[in-house]
Amino acid sequence: DAKTTQPNSMESNEEEPVHLPCNHSTISGTDYIHWYRQLPSQGPEYVIHGLTSNVNNRMASLAIAEDRKSSTLILHRATLRDAAVYYCTTLSNFGNEKLTFGTGTRLTIIP
């Protein structure tokens, strides 16, 4: 799996958009980009994934750079419940199913 790099921490005001960056410069052409988040005292939960095109779901949007060496998770309107550690990871299309987590980005939401 490609190595990912994320900022250690970020802050955002409540009800404002949040852009969480991730670098994955060694990603291969068939690796998918996955984002998980971990709320305090809970196990991680899936947020979103993508390959090349930008993706939207009920939780967030994923913007993938054209060269795929970076991506950005977008929370359109942050709430206090979005305070968590956000992990960016990659998954191979060839059966390497285990998730490899870095240290993630700790997102603090300011009321």
Place this chain on the structure above:
Amino acid sequence: DTGVSQNPRHKITKRGQNVTFRCDPISEHNRLYWYRQTLGQGPEFLTYFQNEAQLEKSRLLSDRFSAERPKGSFSTLEIQRTEQGDSAMYLCASSIGDRGPYDEQFFGPGTRLTVL
């Protein structure tokens, strides 16, 4: 609640004792994963099962660790002769298992182990 469940939620033991954790995955999920998480770090992969077959083990899984999934349903993770370095959160996750890189993993709440 049909999510992944783990028991116990907390375990305190003395160095040298054996401990066993249980994970009940989401019904009909074929894949089951174990991860370990220490304070301030992301989860680290330990091992995973496809039904009852253990398909991959991390080098983190020393000989003192053993995992089973005897009937392809629940799984147990046993640590023998615990050491203080084993203190961590042990997370279990499950997935449908036939979706390749689309396979979303559902995590349980974890078992926090403290070795005194």
